[in-house]
Amino acid sequence: MFDIAPDHAIGLFAGLLALPFALLALRVRPAARRVPGTVLGASVLMAIAGAIHLGLIWTHRDEIITAVLFLLNGVSYLVLSQLFTWRWWRLGSVALITATLVGYMGYIVLNFDTPDQVAVATKLLELTMLGLVLIPVRGETRRRTSRWSAIAVALPLLTVVTVSVVWIDDLARPDARHSHAGAVLQQTNDVATPEQVAAAQQLYDQTAAAIAPYRDWHAAWAAGYRPGPQNTPSTHWMNQRNVDAGYVMDPRHPQGLVYANTRRGPVLLGAMFQMQHIDQFGPDPGGPLTAWHQHQNICLTPFGFEFSLMTPTATCPIGSIDISVAPMLHVWIVDNPSGRFAVDIDSKVVKKIDQS
Incomplete structure (x- = not known):
């Protein structure tokens, strides 16, 4: 259904290249040993997502607004991937991921961009990140119920909405090779x-x-x-x-x-x-x-x-x-x-x- 857009392929390579560096960054940080695995997993995925967005800047350099958004998004993901001990890390991560998903859906609906394999894979990556961020960790007592509720209701709903927008747009506006x-x-x-x-x-x-x-x-x-x-x-x-x-x-x-x-x-x-x-x-x-x-x-x-x-x-x-x-x-x-x-x-x- 979806091909890899030539101008998005570099983002895929950047994300794959970021994986070993993200793992190495966690290994050399002593604080990572005291953090639950779900948080570390979210940290690695954020680094990959950040690299993907930064990798797309060059191929979108003629689209100033899009390039700036990729820059801000990429830098924000990379920074948050290393701030997992910050008090407001969960709140900031949820806000950034949700805003990114909603913003992408807006871009698709307004026909500023078309879905491809790299974009779809990145959205699935971000939805996975959101789930990992929301999972309560051992010892936490505050907001456990609200987090599990978000995982059980809000996350599946956001997943369905995101996938539906991408799917409907592709069917409603097929490219030249998809009759x-x-x-x-x-x-x-x-x-x-x-x-x-x-x-x-x-x-x-x-x-x-x-x-x-x-x-x-x-x-x-x-x-x-x-x-x-x-x-x-x-x-x-x-x-x-x-x-x-x-x-x-x-x-x-x-x-x-x-x-x-x-x-x-x-x-x-x-x-x-x-x-x-x-x-x-x-x-x-x-x-x-x-x-x-x-x-x-x-x-x-x-x-x-x-x-x-x-x-x-x-x-x-x-x-x-x-x-x-x-x-x-x-x-x-x-x-x-x-x-x-x-x-x-x-x-x-x-x-x-x-x-x-």
């Missing part, structure tokens, strides 16, 4: 050339002619195509022989056919070409018109019910598993507003076919 949830597009040129337009038309004409006999689903069955789960308006019928043979965009041997599940039986919508391996995109003679797409991080139950994407924390709902599917290219022989080679068929088209 919709879970579909990663092949990189191509932006505008099709006349030659690519002609090649796309040729692919469409050849495919439409080759699969015409399969308008009768009995012919598709006889040719070896078998339907997948039919709990959606349309179903992919796959031909395992064609899949195993490794045909590459051969109109005579598409790996799959797509049928609308109508009251009068299956109605052919188009064909699907599929490569054999994940991340192996096929040829795109039509450039941006025939870009392949790959479904990744889809959560499925053993019964075939799809939960769509896993969350930004790389988890699927209980009872489901994460799968990714090799790149594919659809050719729609019905009038699809999204395009002849679009990732999906418009649901209104399928509904209209069912009602006709």
